[in-house]
Amino acid sequence: EVQMVESGGGLVQPGGSLRLSCAASGFTLNSHWMSWVRQAPGKGLEWVANIGPDGSQKTYADSLKGRLTISRDNAKNSLNLQMNSLRAEDTAVYYCVRQHVGAKTVFDYWGQGTLVTISS
Amino acid sequence: DIQMTQSPSSLSASVGDRVTITCRASQSISTHLSWYRQKLGKAPELLIYAASSLQSGVPSRFSGSGSGTDFTLTISCLQPEDFATYYCQQSYSDPTFGPGTKVDIK
Numbered sequence: 001e002v003q004m005v006e007s008g009g010g011l012v013q014p015g016g017s018l019r020l021s022c023a024a025s026g027f028t029l030n031s032h033w034m035s036w037v038r039q040a041p042g043k044g045l046e047w048v049a050n051i052g053p054d055g056s057q058k059t060y061a062d063s064l065k066g067r068l069t070i071s072r073d074n075a076k077n078s079l080n081l082q083m084n085s086l087r088a089e090d091t092a093v094y095y096c097v098r099q100h101v102g103a104k105t106v107f108d109y110w111g112q113g114t115l116v117t118i119s120s
Numbered sequence: 121d122i123q124m125t126q127s128p129s130s131l132s133a134s135v136g137d138r139v140t141i142t143c144r145a146s147q148s149i150s151t152h153l154s155w156y157r158q159k160l161g162k163a164p165e166l167l168i169y170a171a172s173s174l175q176s177g178v179p180s181r182f183s184g185s186g187s188g189t190d191f192t193l194t195i196s197c198l199q200p201e202d203f204a205t206y207y208c209q210q211s212y213s214d215p216t217f218g219p220g221t222k223v224d225i226k
Contacts, residue, residue: 035215045156045164045207045217059214062121095163103169105211106154110163 002026002109004079004096009114016086020114022079022096027109030054030074033099035107036081038092038116046092049081050099086118122146122210124218132226139195141221143208148188152212155184155193158220159204167206168193198223 008020020036035050049060049070058070069082079096093113100106123146133139143153151171156164166175168184171191181196195202203225208218 044219045209047215047217061214100166100169103173103211104152105215106166106169107156107164107209107215108166108169108175110165112163 002098004098004109004111006094006096006111006114009094009116011117011119012086013120014087014118016118017082017084018086018116020081020083020094020096020116022081022111024077024079024096024098027098029072029077029079031101033105034072034079035097035099035105036070036079037095037097037107037110038090039095039113040089040092043092047105048094050105051079083116086116088118090116091118092116122149122213122216124208124210124216126206126208126218126221128221129219130222130224132224133198134226135198135200137198139198139202139223141193141206141208141223143186143191143193143218145189145191145210145212149210149212151187152210153184153186153191154209154211155182156207156209157202157204158207159201164207 005023036048051070071080095113096111097107098109100108125144153171155168158164172184205220205222
């Protein structure tokens with residue numbers, strides 16, 4: 001069974017940093033692009049960043065570029081998102097998402113999400 | 121960025137109804153369009169990709185059509201588990217989602 005389990009969310013003060021992690025199982029991680037997608041409370045979905053199968057290709061949403069670093073460790077079946085200079089508007093549930101093989105930026109499996117709250 | 125819009129923003133329907141949701145892109149995206157269902161408090165689920173391809177395991181009551189800028193998602197016979205919010209998403213460029221269509225019980 002394909003599964004992604006996120007961790008690392010919590011309450012952080014504005015200007016702080018946070019590292020999210022995603023443990024993947026049930027599939028061959030190094031065959032897939034992986035993404036982070038977020039959803040602010042009561043709002044829609046926003047793609048944040050993605051990373052290629054071997055970690056050499058990374059893309060970030062323009063609105064977040066410079067504050068994020070996405071990484072992966074295929075040997076440990078894990079995906080990470082380092083977030084810096086956090087703002088209130090970064091408050092959201094962050095989903096770890098697998099991208100469909102052969103279909104560009106199609107999100108075929110989602111984790112349950114981890115809540116990040118930015119507040120003083 | 122390619123902007124996505126959806127209509128209606130919400131609708132009320134009954135079990136067994138046929139429901140159609142429309143999605144429009146701000147520029148042509150060919151058939152690089154996916155649809156997701158998000159039940160309350162849950163993660164989204166992929167229903168349709170490449171505008172009309174049914175994701176494995178998704179019931180055949182879901183269908184998608186369209187190309188260019190205009191797309192539709194049709195649910196042929198609404199089931200209780202289909203009361204949810206539906207999002208379209210383009211994958212022609214950096215992915216963007218529509219604002220969602222909430223389907224609730226009439």
